Amino acid sequence: MLKKFWLQFKTFYSGRYGFAIDILLFSVITIFFHNIWWSFESFIKSFSAVNQTADWLAKQVFLSSLWINRNLLGLQISIEEVNIMWFSNGGFVQVVESCSGLKQFYQILVLFILFPGPWKHKLWFIPVSIIIMHGVNILRIVILSVLVVWKPQYWDLVHVWVLRPFFYVVIFMLWVWWVEKFKNRKTSKAAATTS
Numbered sequence: 125m126l127k128k129f130w131l132q133f134k135t136f137y138s139g140r141y142g143f144a145i146d147i148l149l150f151s152v153i154t155i156f157f158h159n160i161w162w163s164f165e166s167f168i169k170s171f172s173a174v175n176q177t178a179d180w181l182a183k184q185v186f187l188s189s190l191w192i193n194r195n196l197l198g199l200q201i202s203i204e205e206v207n208i209m210w211f212s213n214g215g216f217v218q219v220v221e222s223c224s225g226l227k228q229f230y231q232i233l234v235l236f237i238l239f240p241g242p243w244k245h246k247l248w249f250i251p252v253s254i255i256i257m258h259g260v261n262i263l264r265i266v267i268l269s270v271l272v273v274w275k276p277q278y279w280d281l282v283h284v285w286v287l288r289p290f291f292y293v294v295i296f297m298l299w300v301w302w303v304e305k306f307k308n309r310k311t312s313k314a315a316a317t318t319s
Contacts, residue, residue: 146307149239150299154292157234161227174226181224182207185258189219189265197266199273215272215279217265225261228291229254235299241307249306253298260294 161168168174186207193199193209200212207219232253236246264287271279 143303146303150235150296153235153238154231154295157231161230175221178221178224178226181226181229181258182219182221185223185225185261185265186219188262189217189269192262192266193269197270199269209269211269211273213273213276215276217269217272219265223261223265225258228257228261228295232257232295232298235295236302239299239302239307241302245306249302256298257291257294260291264290 169178186209190201190203190209193201202210204210205218208216209218210216233250236250236253267287268279268283271282
């Protein structure tokens with residue numbers, strides 16, 4: 125009986141409703157992870173390895189965005205405290221532990237471990253996705269730096285309502301890439317050989 129149910133589900137899943145099921149699965153994993161992270165944040169951060177990793181990542185984001193701000197954008201920046209960029213207009217950007225991108229790294233890890241697809245591709249796709257997310261985080265700090273200098277009145281709006289949700293847009297785009305190129309590849313090959 126279970127085998128019959130499984131075969132029916134596989135047929136249903138590989139049919140025209142497969143993408144809807146994929147979206148539902150993506151949503152469930154993403155929402156579940158998000159709720160687990162915030163429900164157990166204090167427990168997660170009680171481990172010194174997690175805090176040390178977050179602090180190290182925050183420092184890397186700070187140093188990379190500082191380099192871009194100074195060398196590519198020509199912004200005048202002074203540093204008086206740890207991970208704080210002070211700009212010529214008196215504004216500043218501080219890269220703290222919560223800006224490290226660690227939560228998003230774990231989110232990518234959990235999403236792609238749980239989501240169906242070949243492990244041989246997961247072994248390189250997950251690290252590449254984490255590197256992409258790190259680059260997006262650096263870009264986020266650079267954008268916030270530019271806002272502090274030229275349009276500081278929009279800083280809160282862009283920080284909270286544009287750049288934070290943008291992480292989820294990038295995760296969704298990575299997921300679409302995964303589904304289109306790797307997860308469905310096995311199904312597409314099987315369909316091509318039977319037709």
